[in-house]
Amino acid sequence: MSEPALRLTGIEKRYGATVAVAGIDLEVRDGEFVTLLGPSGCGKTTTLGLIAGFFAPSAGEIFLKGRPVADLPPFRRDIGVVFQDYALFPHMTAGENVAFGLRMRGMEKSRIHGQVEEALDLVQLNGLAGRRPLELSGGQRQRVALARALVIRPAVLLLDEPLSNLDLKLREEMRVEIAGLQRRLGITTVFVTHDQGEALVMSDRIAVMNGGRIEQVGRPSEIYERPATRFVAEFIGRMNFFRMDGKTIAIRPERAKLSRQKPASGFVRRGAVRTVLYLGATLEYHLELEGLEGERALVEAPNDGGVPEFQAGQAVWFSAPPESCLQM
Amino acid sequence: MRPWSALRAAVVLVYLFMLGPILITAAVSFNESNRSQFPPRGFSLQWWQRALAPEWLDPLWFSLKLGSLTAVISTAAALPLAFALTRYRFKGREAMVALTLGPLMLPALVTGVGLLQLFQYAGLREHIGFTALLVGHVVICLPFAVRTVGISLHTLPPNVELAAASLGASRWRTLRHVVFPLTKSGIIAGAVFAFVHSFTDVNLSLFLVRPGEVPITVKILGFLEFGFAPTLAAVSVITLLLPLALVAIVEKVSGLGDFIYGERARV
Numbered sequence: 001m002s003e004p005a006l007r008l009t010g011i012e013k014r015y016g017a018t019v020a021v022a023g024i025d026l027e028v029r030d031g032e033f034v035t036l037l038g039p040s041g042c043g044k045t046t047t048l049g050l051i052a053g054f055f056a057p058s059a060g061e062i063f064l065k066g067r068p069v070a071d072l073p074p075f076r077r078d079i080g081v082v083f084q085d086y087a088l089f090p091h092m093t094a095g096e097n098v099a100f101g102l103r104m105r106g107m108e109k110s111r112i113h114g115q116v117e118e119a120l121d122l123v124q125l126n127g128l129a130g131r132r133p134l135e136l137s138g139g140q141r142q143r144v145a146l147a148r149a150l151v152i153r154p155a156v157l158l159l160d161e162p163l164s165n166l167d168l169k170l171r172e173e174m175r176v177e178i179a180g181l182q183r184r185l186g187i188t189t190v191f192v193t194h195d196q197g198e199a200l201v202m203s204d205r206i207a208v209m210n211g212g213r214i215e216q217v218g219r220p221s222e223i224y225e226r227p228a229t230r231f232v233a234e235f236i237g238r239m240n241f242f243r244m245d246g247k248t249i250a251i252r253p254e255r256a257k258l259s260r261q262k263p264a265s266g267f268v269r270r271g272a273v274r275t276v277l278y279l280g281a282t283l284e285y286h287l288e289l290e291g292l293e294g295e296r297a298l299v300e301a302p303n304d305g306g307v308p309e310f311q312a313g314q315a316v317w318f319s320a321p322p323e324s325c326l327q328m
Numbered sequence: 329m330r331p332w333s334a335l336r337a338a339v340v341l342v343y344l345f346m347l348g349p350i351l352i353t354a355a356v357s358f359n360e361s362n363r364s365q366f367p368p369r370g371f372s373l374q375w376w377q378r379a380l381a382p383e384w385l386d387p388l389w390f391s392l393k394l395g396s397l398t399a400v401i402s403t404a405a406a407l408p409l410a411f412a413l414t415r416y417r418f419k420g421r422e423a424m425v426a427l428t429l430g431p432l433m434l435p436a437l438v439t440g441v442g443l444l445q446l447f448q449y450a451g452l453r454e455h456i457g458f459t460a461l462l463v464g465h466v467v468i469c470l471p472f473a474v475r476t477v478g479i480s481l482h483t484l485p486p487n488v489e490l491a492a493a494s495l496g497a498s499r500w501r502t503l504r505h506v507v508f509p510l511t512k513s514g515i516i517a518g519a520v521f522a523f524v525h526s527f528t529d530v531n532l533s534l535f536l537v538r539p540g541e542v543p544i545t546v547k548i549l550g551f552l553e554f555g556f557a558p559t560l561a562a563v564s565v566i567t568l569l570l571p572l573a574l575v576a577i578v579e580k581v582s583g584l585g586d587f588i589y590g591e592r593a594r595v
Contacts, residue, residue: 054490074493087487091509100505101495152495164425 003066005048006051006156007028011060013046020046023213024060028156031186033179037199038209039235044192047209048158051190052096053077064155075104080149084161086141088133094120094144095129101152119151120144122181139170150185157182159191163198175201196236200224208232230328240297241328242269248328253300255324258285258310263319271297273314283308287318351569357561364556379562387547388566391527394458394543398465399473399523405466406473406518413474414481420474431473439467439530440488447536464536472525473518480514481507520578524571 006028013021017023021043028034036044050057053074062070080101085241098119102112120126123143133141142162149157158176163171179202182189193199199206200220207217208231216228227233230241233250240256242249249267262268270290277284283303289295297318301309310316352366360370378384412418413425431439443464447456484507492502508515530545537546542579544567551560 052490054493073498075498079494081491083487083491084557085485085487085493087485089488089491089506089510090485100492100497104492104496104501148491148495158494161447197580229438 002030003063005032005065006190007063008051009061011047011050011062011181012058013043013050013055014058021057024214026207026214026217028190031103031188033182033189033202033204035191035193035199035206036201036209037193037196037206039194042209043212044209045160048160048190048192052079052158053155062313078155080152080154081157081158082145082149082160082162084164084267086145088141088148090133092132093129094131094133094136095123098146098148098151101148105152108179115151115170119147122150122193123147138166139174142166142174150187155188157187157189159189161193163193164195171279178202190296200236208235226326233326233328238298242267242295245326250326251320251324253298256297256299256318256320258299258301258318260316262317266319266321267325269297269318271316271318273310273312273316275312276308276310285310287316289318342346346376349495353561354565357558357565359558362557364558364561374411375558377561379561379566384544384547384563387542387544390541391543392546393572394461394465395523395527397462398469398526399519401462402466402469402473402522403477403515404517406477406516410474410477410481414478428474429471431468436468436529436531440464440535444535457538460536461533461541461543464532465529468532469525470524476514476518477511478520480511484510516578520575523574527571
């Protein structure tokens with residue numbers, strides 16, 4: 001087996017008594033897109049900073065293409081970083097921003113020009129090389145930042161919540177575009193986000209982080225279909241939890257069904273509809289279940305355009321097929 | 329009265345208050361007789377002619393030299409100081425801040441007396457004059473330079489230095505290609521403030537002069553003991569216009585207003 005593009009072994013970062021990263025092991029294969037996903041304060045951005053070399057780990061080692069780099073400053077690591085605020089150089093034009101990394105590598109001027117053009121083409125900014133960051137829109141700045149990080153062909157591309165400052169429409173466009181670009185260039189990428197939608201759409205694999213640790217690593221479908229911990233189950237998508245015989249059963253709201261008649265098999269509970277939420281594409285039924293005090297459930301049903309099948313106050317059966325019931 | 333006209337009146341009054349004495353001084357310098365009258369009687373340039381004699385031009389030139397050198401030295405010292413104070417948390421940082429900015433709070437008079445005694449007791453009596461003045465001026469001008477350079481370091485967009493490092497720039501090249509160009513106007517502003525402060529100082533300079541090494545402000549003060557002549561009015565106007573011209577030029581070239589009124593635009 002060949003050496004992975006990036007390997008973290010036992011990475012820790014402590015600030016005095018505070019533990020930001022509490023021991024992380026992760027391998028990222030050549031050309032792979034791996035997302036560090038988690039709530040704010042989970043250590044994902046710190047982990048990215050450690051890979052970039054912005055600060056040194058308290059313990060552990062980082063290997064870039066097999067080379068230990070934990071003691072190297074960022075400018076000797078061969079990485080590309082896109083920052084949340086883009087961090088463009090305001091005194092340079094878009095073209096000069098992109099050229100910066102090549103200049104620092106001592107490339108001749110004539111070659112730099114061609115590479116900058118190419119990189120700006122790649123992010124569809126041809127013709128804007130002469131603009132300063134202040135004269136560009138948020139989306140355009142983002143593209144410049146991306147081109148600047150890509151043009152140096154880094155061993156690993158690090159993206160720190162690069163989409164969070166864009167408006168919704170643009171954000172969804174850029175998800176697809178960045179992921180497409182990454183596949184096309186085959187560039188090994190570590191992406192940091194708190195947005196599960198971004199993570200699911202863009203990643204080859206997702207590492208869900210919580211409290212400075214990785215809770216689960218897997219393909220997006222694995223993470224969603226077979227969450228390893230309650231935290232993962234709750235953080236990605238939504239989940240109903242039921243206690244049964246000392247165990248916890250987890251059911252996704254869109255896999256559960258409501259019916260008037262009692263279903264013959266599967267997980268079945270009796271309850272009453274408390275509220276019906278109209279969400280456009282879907283309807284959301286909030287139920288109060290019988291039996292255990294205050295047990296609640298959520299069912300997400302596609303909106304077929306008719307009158308909602310069940311009304312608030314109505315008694316219903318909540319059910320899910322056995323294959324949709326996860327034991328946690 | 330509507331609020332806007334009240335505001336306008338207040339602004340006019342403030343400017344009148346600030347500029348009035350200067351305008352009167354300028355007017356007096358054109359008097360025909362040797363009496364400092366206002367409004368001036370007649371019109372003559374004879375006092376200006378006297379003001380442009382070596383008696384006045386020498387101390388003026390001395391002040392220019394002293395101010396320029398003070399500006400260069402305090403700015404050069406302010407760069408690493410401001411960098412350390414804004415970037416790093418270290419033991420003794422508070423003490424360093426207090427020591428650097430302290431002279432701002434202290435009457436320059438006291439600093440002057442202190443320096444005079446220091447030079448005497450240390451056996452450096454023969455250095456009283458230009459050298460002592462230079463040391464004193466650097467001490468009182470340093471806070472201005474440190475403040476302005478510090479402000480420009482603060483307004484540096486976050487992460488640009490990390491971005492440069494990630495793109496392969498060493499510490500030195502990051503300073504040269506990113507930090508310095510982005511703080512240049514702050515550094516220039518710091519130098520200008522230092523120069524102006526040195527050029528206009530009289531409190532400290534009073535104690536550290538020697539014959540032939542006298543800044544223009546001390547010279548003016550000395551001359552005042554013999555009464556206010558129109559010559560003095562002309563000299564005062566020249567002394568006033570020099571730093572003003574400098575500020576105007578720098579303002580035109582790199583913009584000082586940002587450092588006086590607020591932060592620069594960020595990306």
